Amino acid sequence: MRIELFPSRTLAIYLAKLFVTRILGVLLLLVIVLQMLDLLSESGKILAYPGNGEAQLWHYMTLRIPQLIARFLPYSVLLATLFTFWPLNTNSEVIAMRAAGLSAHQILAPLLLTAFAISAFSLAFNERVVTRATGTLKAWEAAGYGPVPKDPAVRNSVYLPDGPHILAAATVSGSGKDTKMEGVTWYQRDAAGIILAEVRSPSATYASPGWQLESPVRFDVAKTETTRLGTQIVAQGVTPAQVAITKVDPDRQNIFELSRSIAALDASGRRTSELDGKWWHKLSGPLSAILMPLLGSVAAFGLARSGQLLVRAVIGMALGFAYFVVDNAALAMGNFGAYPPMIAAWAPFLLFALLGETVLVRTEE
Known part of the structure; x- marks a missing residue:
């Protein structure tokens, strides 16, 4: 018997559209709010330089927004998972899908595929846009928000x-x-x-x-x-x-430039474990978006009338945020040399992938 990994084409597109619109909505809201707060704290420093005005504030925003997108895209995927599954469960749409013979993994498959595409976009966006914006912004900050240095790699x-x-x-x-x-x-x-x-x-x-x-x-x-x-x-x-x-500075260099820098440092006999961990995290970081539908899916299954839907949503959110805490802690331990760089970057990803799959199977039962 052939096993279908995805539901019907119509249902897969329906779920993917719901998921994408909510990701964009949550990300837009987070970026707007956080950019306003960040601008309030930095605008005084920017305008303190003689001659700076509204144009420099807009320039700062163009350099800061890519950083905010890169940092909070995985959070947006997590919250979008909850906002997608909550109404589907409340309106008994998940129950209808299960009654039609779909498993929890089939219902989740369109979201996982969408999250994989977002991870690929995030990786390319980080390497092509965020590293350049970060380099220019740090050089501008070092100049006291004066004229932008011609060499952003200062x-x-x-x-x-x-x-x-x-x-x-x-x-x-x-x-x-x-x-x-x-x-x-x-x-x-x-x-x-x-x-x-x-x-x-x-x-x-x-x-x-x-x-x-x-x-x-x-x-x-x-x-x-x-x-x-x-x-x-x-x-x-x-x-x-x-x-x-x-x-x-690994934040200023893309993965290829960082590879050459690590090789040069290694050839000179210098310690590179911190940079090795950052190199691996350039891959594992964007891929964290794939985990978010799996960790947040606990809100999808279980009867809404049981009164535990809010508890399930909180558990899904807690699992997602716990991943980011553990990921940052593991990366810090890797920087101190307590963990090998590859383990520090990938262990949280694998651990929470297993944890999310376990929770999904248990909640399905």
Whole structure:
């Protein structure tokens, strides 16, 4: 006997349409409310920069909205699952489907397929849009909401060791021999790590080897004396390649760029477990939308007249939000090295997939 994975074509389209419209409605509502709250907290900082006005506020919104969509799309799928199944159960439509011979998995199949398509869209959207918007927004924030830097990949607060000494820069832009540092401080330290002197400069360029400081000023810690210096070249052991991999922000890089950054860090012998976990989470994060119909389906089954429909909806919501809590906790544990990166990214997904399937089978019985 052939087993049908989906209900009839008409019923599958009907359920998918209900699901998609509710996802869009919930996502639109969440984004509007959260964007308004976020704009209230940031508008003062944006308008504090001379010359900023309404255009800059709209520009901030165009950069922030993709982040909100990426973060709250899985939540929207969870809430849309509850808003889809609640009226279907209340109006006895689920009972009619079961009476027609459909299993709980067949009723859920159109929603799971829709959620898979949303996950694929979310993955592409995150890699193509969100990473670019995040890079530009962080660079703009670092500039105090002044003119948007031409290089959206500007890195902030970079620290580079050269033996016992440290070369610090407020911002680093460019790449290779064109790398430029701004807000530079060269800390001269002894073997015990005690700072002997500080050399400050507004900018530095690569001198091949070393970094040439512009108008440097030296402060002697022991003598508490400040001296203006001429051309000064420091940190001759620091190369542009080391600068490029010093501070990797996985939120700014797509999965391919992050792979290259991880390979470069690994080749230099640096710890990459945190970035490995972020890399795997770039895949498991968008796929979390697939879990939401499974976790929220507890609201679909069971008699509405039993008086437990609200309890079932609360259980479904609790399961969905519990996944996000466990997912963030596992990722944090992976960053600390307690879990392997792959386990930290995928264990919550597999755990809640099994939990959702167990709850679905039990509620069906």
